[in-house]
Amino acid sequence: MFRISAEPLDPVALEAGLKDLRAGACVTFTGWVRDSNDGRNIFSLEYEAFAPLAEKEGGSILDEARAKFAVIGAAAVHRTGHLQLGESAVWVGVTAAHRAAAFEACRYIIDEVKARVPVWKKEHYADGETAWINCATQSPVA
Amino acid sequence: MFRISAEPLDPVALEAGLKDLRAGACVTFTGWVRDSNDGRNIFSLEYEAFAPLAEKEGGSILDEARAKFAVIGAAAVHRTGHLQLGESAVWVGVTAAHRAAAFEACRYIIDEVKARVPVWKKEHYADGETAWINCATQSPVA
Amino acid sequence: MTKTLAVQYFAILREQRGLSSENLVTVTATPTALYEELRTRHAFTLPANRVRAAINGEFAPSDAELRDGDTVVFIPPVAGG
């Protein structure tokens, strides 16, 4: 239910995969590549994953969400590869009988995915520089 | 940005309408017609709206969400008509630079829509009975 | 103080009234008083305190003053989503 994908995400198919007549609520989160971060203009983003462990850790996160919240279905996919502005980097979808559980579980999943799943992001800036996020070892020059 | 629609919702077009390169997060809520409510088996749902006031009140709710949260875009649509199980009754989408605001605003909007927008729901039960929700004037017979 | 009002009905009120709108000639001063009058006449099941009013497309206080030519909508408890 947690996948690493080198292909563009297909939110229609992903949401269809969660269809369940017991579900009254479907909450989705999509992470889009945005045009700036920490005040720098972004040109594009590269994502890299340690896929087997990412899918295992992501699956554990989905299991945790199912255990903590009254969820019917939960799925998530993270892209790898070189993404342009506006492309979808990650998609999370949760269904539940009632909306509170769907919102809480969706938020839980994306928070945990960002904190724990072995995926890495390299920002390409408009000025041609690049940086692996969270991997700086000294402060940037002012 | 808040619409009442007699036609099936089109989440792909709705989400595309929120596309913005400044947005890093898109959170959507979809309300699906589910197969039971309060322990009764649902066969279908009828929705009726006082459309001009519903769109005005819904627009106010979207404005409130934009004022309260660091949101980039927000939109919502509510269906009217006779819906079958699994159909989408309401869709809310919010974009923001960061996910916290997108989740909070999306939740705020659907909560307020359900509490304030003049839309009514008639449940058709599997046994052929019907009931307008929230309009009972005495307890059901045990 | 006779006035002509357009009244619109939705949902359970529409069904209990058996129509969607009608024109009324009345001396009634407020939405609440008008609702009570109509409730008696048409056996509406919802008490007045569970019905809101809109006048000319805007929510209105239950003691607003009705004027000749107003369009009045009685709003049963909402249930969207």
Place this chain on the structure above:
Amino acid sequence: MTKTLAVQYFAILREQRGLSSENLVTVTATPTALYEELRTRHAFTLPANRVRAAINGEFAPSDAELRDGDTVVFIPPVAGG
């Protein structure tokens, strides 16, 4: 206690090493000790306390015992989403 390990590199480590994987013959006992050895050899910029280890596809403690034939992955700070 010589053992042969497969080491995989991702992201900043892959770039700084200049390759994605290699086989190493070593006497090093733990992931942390192995990382320090490789860090010195290849001038990795990340200190050991910011790098986690996985052994044979599972997260592992930094003081786990490395065994002959293990596949070791060093995991820089993650940044998904």
